[in-house]
Amino acid sequence: MARILSIDYGQKRIGIAVTDEMQIIASGLTTIPSATAIPFLKDYFSKEKVEAVIIGEPKQMNGQPSESASIIKGFVTHFSNHFPDMKVIRMDERFTSKMAFQSMIDSGLNKKQRQNKALIDEISATIMLQDYLNQKRF
Template sequence: MPRILAIDYGMKRTGIAVTDDLQIIASGLTTIPSETVITFLKDYFAKENVAKVLIGEPKQMNGQPSESAPLIEAFVVKFKSAFPEMVLERVDERFTSKMAFQTMIDSGLKKKQRQNKALIDEISATIMLQDYLSRKMF
Protein backbone atom coordinates (compact mmCIF):
# COMPACT_ATOMS: atom_id res chain seq x y z
CA MET A 1 0.00 0.00 0.00
CA PRO A 2 1.40 3.45 -0.79
CA ARG A 3 2.35 5.92 1.91
CA ILE A 4 0.74 9.21 2.90
CA LEU A 5 3.07 12.15 3.47
CA ALA A 6 2.31 15.27 5.55
CA ILE A 7 3.95 18.66 5.17
CA ASP A 8 4.04 21.35 7.84
CA TYR A 9 5.27 24.17 5.61
CA GLY A 10 6.82 27.24 7.21
CA MET A 11 8.68 30.35 6.20
CA LYS A 12 12.10 28.97 7.16
CA ARG A 13 11.65 25.26 7.85
CA THR A 14 9.30 22.52 6.76
CA GLY A 15 8.50 19.46 8.82
CA ILE A 16 7.72 16.26 6.96
CA ALA A 17 6.08 13.09 8.28
CA VAL A 18 5.13 9.88 6.52
CA THR A 19 3.07 6.78 7.19
CA ASP A 20 4.30 3.22 7.18
CA ASP A 21 3.40 1.05 4.17
CA LEU A 22 0.10 0.01 5.78
CA GLN A 23 -0.93 3.62 6.53
CA ILE A 24 -1.33 2.87 10.23
CA ILE A 25 1.45 4.80 11.95
CA ALA A 26 2.74 8.30 11.27
CA SER A 27 6.45 8.94 11.85
CA GLY A 28 8.52 12.06 11.56
CA LEU A 29 10.71 11.92 8.48
CA THR A 30 12.75 15.12 8.58
CA THR A 31 12.79 18.89 8.76
CA ILE A 32 14.33 20.71 5.82
CA PRO A 33 14.81 24.31 4.71
CA SER A 34 11.58 25.43 3.05
CA GLU A 35 13.29 26.51 -0.16
CA THR A 36 14.38 22.88 -0.74
CA VAL A 37 10.99 21.17 -0.32
CA ILE A 38 10.17 20.61 -4.00
CA THR A 39 13.64 19.16 -4.72
CA PHE A 40 13.43 16.95 -1.63
CA LEU A 41 9.99 15.68 -2.64
CA LYS A 42 11.09 14.90 -6.21
CA ASP A 43 13.83 12.67 -4.80
CA TYR A 44 11.55 11.12 -2.19
CA PHE A 45 8.72 10.39 -4.65
CA ALA A 46 11.23 8.73 -6.99
CA LYS A 47 12.22 6.30 -4.22
CA GLU A 48 8.95 5.78 -2.32
CA ASN A 49 5.38 5.04 -3.37
CA VAL A 50 3.29 7.96 -2.05
CA ALA A 51 -0.45 8.06 -2.73
CA LYS A 52 -1.37 11.33 -1.08
CA VAL A 53 0.18 14.45 0.39
CA LEU A 54 -1.37 16.43 3.22
CA ILE A 55 -0.48 20.08 3.56
CA GLY A 56 -1.39 22.00 6.67
CA GLU A 57 -3.99 24.72 6.41
CA PRO A 58 -3.34 27.38 9.05
CA LYS A 59 -6.47 28.81 10.62
CA GLN A 60 -7.26 31.11 13.48
CA MET A 61 -9.59 30.10 16.31
CA ASN A 62 -12.58 31.62 14.44
CA GLY A 63 -11.86 29.48 11.36
CA GLN A 64 -10.47 32.34 9.29
CA PRO A 65 -7.11 31.87 7.53
CA SER A 66 -4.12 32.84 9.66
CA GLU A 67 -1.45 35.35 8.66
CA SER A 68 0.77 32.56 7.28
CA ALA A 69 -1.96 31.37 4.87
CA PRO A 70 -0.70 33.34 1.81
CA LEU A 71 2.78 31.81 2.22
CA ILE A 72 1.35 28.32 2.31
CA GLU A 73 -1.05 28.98 -0.57
CA ALA A 74 1.93 30.05 -2.70
CA PHE A 75 3.65 26.76 -1.80
CA VAL A 76 0.51 24.79 -2.72
CA VAL A 77 0.57 26.39 -6.19
CA LYS A 78 4.25 25.38 -6.61
CA PHE A 79 3.50 21.88 -5.36
CA LYS A 80 0.59 21.38 -7.80
CA SER A 81 2.75 22.64 -10.64
CA ALA A 82 5.62 20.30 -9.77
CA PHE A 83 3.40 17.28 -9.00
CA PRO A 84 0.16 17.63 -10.99
CA GLU A 85 -0.73 13.93 -10.64
CA MET A 86 -0.27 13.76 -6.84
CA VAL A 87 -3.40 13.73 -4.70
CA LEU A 88 -3.26 16.74 -2.38
CA GLU A 89 -5.43 17.31 0.66
CA ARG A 90 -5.42 20.31 2.95
CA VAL A 91 -5.82 19.62 6.67
CA ASP A 92 -6.39 21.88 9.64
CA GLU A 93 -3.12 22.42 11.47
CA ARG A 94 -4.40 24.45 14.42
CA PHE A 95 -2.65 23.60 17.68
CA THR A 96 -0.13 21.20 16.12
CA SER A 97 2.87 23.31 17.22
CA LYS A 98 1.52 23.57 20.77
CA MET A 99 0.78 19.85 20.80
CA ALA A 100 4.27 19.13 19.47
CA PHE A 101 5.85 21.20 22.23
CA GLN A 102 3.72 19.45 24.86
CA THR A 103 4.72 16.09 23.39
CA MET A 104 8.35 17.08 23.82
CA ILE A 105 7.73 17.95 27.47
CA ASP A 106 5.76 14.76 28.09
CA SER A 107 8.51 12.65 26.57
CA GLY A 108 11.04 14.11 28.99
CA LEU A 109 13.15 16.21 26.63
CA LYS A 110 15.35 18.75 28.37
CA LYS A 111 14.70 22.47 27.91
CA LYS A 112 17.63 22.81 25.50
CA GLN A 113 16.23 19.99 23.33
CA ARG A 114 12.75 21.56 23.37
CA GLN A 115 14.19 24.73 21.82
CA ASN A 116 14.94 22.78 18.63
CA LYS A 117 12.41 24.37 16.27
CA ALA A 118 13.20 21.84 13.54
CA LEU A 119 12.09 19.04 15.85
CA ILE A 120 8.87 20.92 16.66
CA ASP A 121 8.12 21.22 12.91
CA GLU A 122 8.71 17.51 12.34
CA ILE A 123 6.55 16.54 15.32
CA SER A 124 3.83 18.94 14.13
CA ALA A 125 3.72 17.21 10.75
CA THR A 126 3.56 13.85 12.52
CA ILE A 127 0.65 14.97 14.71
CA MET A 128 -1.19 16.33 11.68
CA LEU A 129 -0.72 13.02 9.85
CA GLN A 130 -1.64 10.81 12.81
CA ASP A 131 -4.80 12.89 13.37
CA TYR A 132 -5.70 12.40 9.70
CA LEU A 133 -5.15 8.64 10.00
CA SER A 134 -7.31 8.49 13.13
CA ARG A 135 -10.19 10.29 11.42
CA LYS A 136 -9.81 8.13 8.29
CA MET A 137 -10.34 4.93 10.28
CA PHE A 138 -13.82 5.94 11.46
Protein backbone atom coordinates in the same frame (compact mmCIF):
# COMPACT_ATOMS: atom_id res chain seq x y z
CA MET B 1 -0.40 0.26 -0.52
CA ALA B 2 1.43 3.57 -0.83
CA ARG B 3 2.55 5.96 1.87
CA ILE B 4 0.95 9.27 2.81
CA LEU B 5 3.29 12.18 3.44
CA SER B 6 2.57 15.22 5.61
CA ILE B 7 4.11 18.68 5.36
CA ASP B 8 4.17 21.33 8.07
CA TYR B 9 5.21 24.26 5.91
CA GLY B 10 7.04 27.29 7.24
CA GLN B 11 8.96 30.04 5.48
CA LYS B 12 12.27 28.80 6.90
CA ARG B 13 11.70 25.09 7.52
CA ILE B 14 9.38 22.28 6.53
CA GLY B 15 8.61 19.45 8.91
CA ILE B 16 7.88 16.20 7.09
CA ALA B 17 6.22 13.03 8.35
CA VAL B 18 5.25 9.86 6.54
CA THR B 19 3.14 6.78 7.12
CA ASP B 20 4.29 3.21 6.86
CA GLU B 21 3.22 1.39 3.69
CA MET B 22 0.10 0.02 5.41
CA GLN B 23 -0.91 3.57 6.45
CA ILE B 24 -1.25 2.57 10.09
CA ILE B 25 1.13 4.91 11.90
CA ALA B 26 2.73 8.28 11.23
CA SER B 27 6.42 8.85 11.88
CA GLY B 28 8.57 11.93 11.63
CA LEU B 29 10.81 11.82 8.58
CA THR B 30 12.89 15.00 8.66
CA THR B 31 12.97 18.77 8.68
CA ILE B 32 14.40 20.55 5.66
CA PRO B 33 14.96 24.16 4.60
CA SER B 34 11.87 25.41 2.74
CA ALA B 35 13.93 26.37 -0.30
CA THR B 36 14.89 22.71 -0.83
CA ALA B 37 11.36 21.30 -0.67
CA ILE B 38 10.76 20.49 -4.34
CA PRO B 39 14.14 18.80 -4.99
CA PHE B 40 13.82 16.84 -1.73
CA LEU B 41 10.30 15.68 -2.62
CA LYS B 42 11.27 14.77 -6.19
CA ASP B 43 14.00 12.55 -4.80
CA TYR B 44 11.73 11.05 -2.14
CA PHE B 45 8.89 10.36 -4.60
CA SER B 46 11.35 8.64 -6.94
CA LYS B 47 12.27 6.19 -4.16
CA GLU B 48 8.98 5.72 -2.33
CA LYS B 49 5.42 5.25 -3.52
CA VAL B 50 3.30 8.09 -2.11
CA GLU B 51 -0.41 8.33 -2.85
CA ALA B 52 -1.21 11.65 -1.17
CA VAL B 53 0.39 14.63 0.53
CA ILE B 54 -1.21 16.43 3.45
CA ILE B 55 -0.32 20.08 3.75
CA GLY B 56 -1.28 22.04 6.82
CA GLU B 57 -3.89 24.74 6.57
CA PRO B 58 -3.31 27.41 9.22
CA LYS B 59 -6.44 28.86 10.73
CA GLN B 60 -7.27 31.29 13.47
CA MET B 61 -9.43 30.34 16.44
CA ASN B 62 -12.56 31.54 14.61
CA GLY B 63 -11.82 29.24 11.65
CA GLN B 64 -10.69 32.02 9.34
CA PRO B 65 -7.37 31.66 7.49
CA SER B 66 -4.37 32.93 9.46
CA GLU B 67 -1.82 35.46 8.21
CA SER B 68 0.47 32.70 6.91
CA ALA B 69 -2.31 31.05 4.88
CA SER B 70 -1.47 32.96 1.70
CA ILE B 71 2.20 31.91 1.93
CA ILE B 72 1.22 28.27 2.32
CA LYS B 73 -1.31 28.56 -0.48
CA GLY B 74 1.54 29.76 -2.70
CA PHE B 75 3.55 26.68 -1.72
CA VAL B 76 0.57 24.42 -2.50
CA THR B 77 0.33 25.96 -5.97
CA HIS B 78 4.08 25.55 -6.50
CA PHE B 79 3.89 21.94 -5.27
CA SER B 80 0.93 21.15 -7.57
CA ASN B 81 2.77 22.62 -10.56
CA HIS B 82 5.69 20.24 -9.94
CA PHE B 83 3.56 17.22 -8.96
CA PRO B 84 0.27 17.62 -10.87
CA ASP B 85 -0.77 13.99 -10.36
CA MET B 86 -0.21 13.97 -6.60
CA LYS B 87 -3.34 14.18 -4.47
CA VAL B 88 -3.10 17.14 -2.05
CA ILE B 89 -5.16 17.13 1.12
CA ARG B 90 -5.38 20.30 3.19
CA MET B 91 -5.76 19.80 6.92
CA ASP B 92 -6.32 22.18 9.81
CA GLU B 93 -3.03 22.56 11.64
CA ARG B 94 -4.25 24.62 14.59
CA PHE B 95 -2.54 23.66 17.85
CA THR B 96 -0.11 21.17 16.26
CA SER B 97 2.92 23.21 17.35
CA LYS B 98 1.60 23.47 20.91
CA MET B 99 0.81 19.75 20.93
CA ALA B 100 4.30 19.02 19.56
CA PHE B 101 5.90 21.09 22.30
CA GLN B 102 3.79 19.36 24.95
CA SER B 103 4.74 15.95 23.60
CA MET B 104 8.39 16.97 23.90
CA ILE B 105 7.81 17.85 27.57
CA ASP B 106 5.90 14.61 28.15
CA SER B 107 8.71 12.57 26.63
CA GLY B 108 11.22 14.09 29.02
CA LEU B 109 13.25 16.29 26.67
CA ASN B 110 15.21 18.97 28.48
CA LYS B 111 14.74 22.70 27.90
CA LYS B 112 17.56 22.96 25.35
CA GLN B 113 16.16 20.04 23.33
CA ARG B 114 12.67 21.61 23.42
CA GLN B 115 14.05 24.78 21.82
CA ASN B 116 14.84 22.82 18.64
CA LYS B 117 12.31 24.38 16.25
CA ALA B 118 13.15 21.86 13.54
CA LEU B 119 12.08 19.03 15.84
CA ILE B 120 8.86 20.88 16.67
CA ASP B 121 8.08 21.18 12.93
CA GLU B 122 8.71 17.47 12.36
CA ILE B 123 6.55 16.48 15.33
CA SER B 124 3.82 18.88 14.15
CA ALA B 125 3.77 17.18 10.74
CA THR B 126 3.57 13.81 12.50
CA ILE B 127 0.64 14.92 14.68
CA MET B 128 -1.22 16.28 11.65
CA LEU B 129 -0.66 13.03 9.75
CA GLN B 130 -1.72 10.83 12.67
CA ASP B 131 -4.87 12.95 13.08
CA TYR B 132 -5.63 12.37 9.40
CA LEU B 133 -5.15 8.62 9.78
CA ASN B 134 -7.44 8.58 12.83
CA GLN B 135 -10.17 10.52 10.96
CA LYS B 136 -9.82 8.22 7.95
CA ARG B 137 -10.40 5.13 10.12
CA PHE B 138 -13.49 6.50 11.82
